[in-house]
Amino acid sequence: MTDRAFAVVRAGALTTVQDEGRPGHAHLGVPRSGALDRPATALVNRLVGNPAGAAVLETTLNGCALRPRCDVTVAVGGAPCRVTVDGRAVAWGTPVRVPASALLEVGPAVSGVRGYVALGGGVAVEPVLGSRSTDLLSGLGPPPLTDGAVLPLGAAPVAPARVDTVPQPGPPRELILRVTPGPRTDWFTATALRTLTTRAYRVSSASNRIGLRTDGPPLERAVSGELPSEGMVLGAIQVPPDGRPVVFLADHPTTGGYPVVGVVRERDLAAAAQAVPGTVVRFVGVGGWPGARGG
Structure with missing residues (x-):
């Protein structure tokens, strides 16, 4: 296994790999799938320097915990939550450098349902019909994350975005x-x-x-x-x-x-x-x- 990878320490209630989905296959009975909150996905990818179509993690309600095997830039968006690296609070909604072997904790959603975790280089699982998305209905793509799983990362991007604050819409009342x-x-x-x-x-x-x-x-x-x-x-x-x-x-x-x-x-x-x-x-x-x- 390459050093450009991360281990899943806590998978959470439901954490899946998602990208822009696999449109154009309905005639085969294959849903589009992909991230539910597409603006949040595009934003966290941009923050870490990934292309818009890079695969991210979509969490549900109670987040997840990851341990990268290499230094990696991470951004968490979507549902607001507490984010820590080795127990130290770091910023949500901005790029954060996570050292190799450090523990990244994405906490429970303070509001909203689904969080999005972009890692520099994107989650590089094998694509199926042109997409890395987990499809819960058809079973295509990687299975939902489980504790102890190790997933590969793509090549590190040249540089993450330079930002101080990024407006994100709050979950709807x-x-x-x-x-x-x-x-x-x-x-x-x-x-x-x-x-x-x-x-x-x-x-x-x-x-x-x-x-x-x-x-x-x-x-x-x-x-x-x-x-x-x-x-x-x-x-x-x-x-x-x-x-x-x-x-x-x-x-x-x-x-x-x-x-x-x-x-x-x-x-x-x-x-x-x-x-x-x-x-x-x-x-x-x-x-x-x-x-x-x-x-």
Whole structure:
């Protein structure tokens, strides 16, 4: 094993390798996958001097702990948390030099859900279909991190970014998701369409990388029949038999048989990655949504 590597001391609740994903393979049944909070991923990569597509670690709720085998520059972003090197507090959201054999601790999220850890050179696991992302639905890519695992790093970048502070949006207190209609809007009653865009929902604790599940008023169907499976896209709002909307995220299935009432605009989905259970969700109809004003 090369010295350009790091050992996993504590894997945390769910820590995966993620990059920009593997789009373009839906016809093979392969989801796009990739980091849920893409702006946070791009930022931490830029801070350590990596290209935007370099693979990072995505943590969930309680962080992780790593021990690099070489000197490496690290940046932690996404959900705010305490970061230490050998027990000494260091800055979150800025480049930090971690010596070989030192212990990097990424603590529990103070707010939000998912943290992003970029290491200089990127996590250099073997790519699958052009991506190093872990896909929890299909099983492609490296498995979620486990205690004791050793992962390789790519070649060290020339230099990290020189910054004092970097603004990052905080996790949402209220999640606003703009939604365009279809393809099965007509499978729902006019009352259901009004309900979706006028009533408040909350993020369910059953949410994961596949979909953001919601608790709230069920949507009434106008058509009671069954659909043959049809293609699903990132941000699709599928409505299962209980009537409560599910917003598909990066590891979503490529086909599904429940009707899709609308699609959330992709640039709103980064905030969904950081919405803790119980967060209020408001769907805003745009782009031709019945009764919407503007878009």
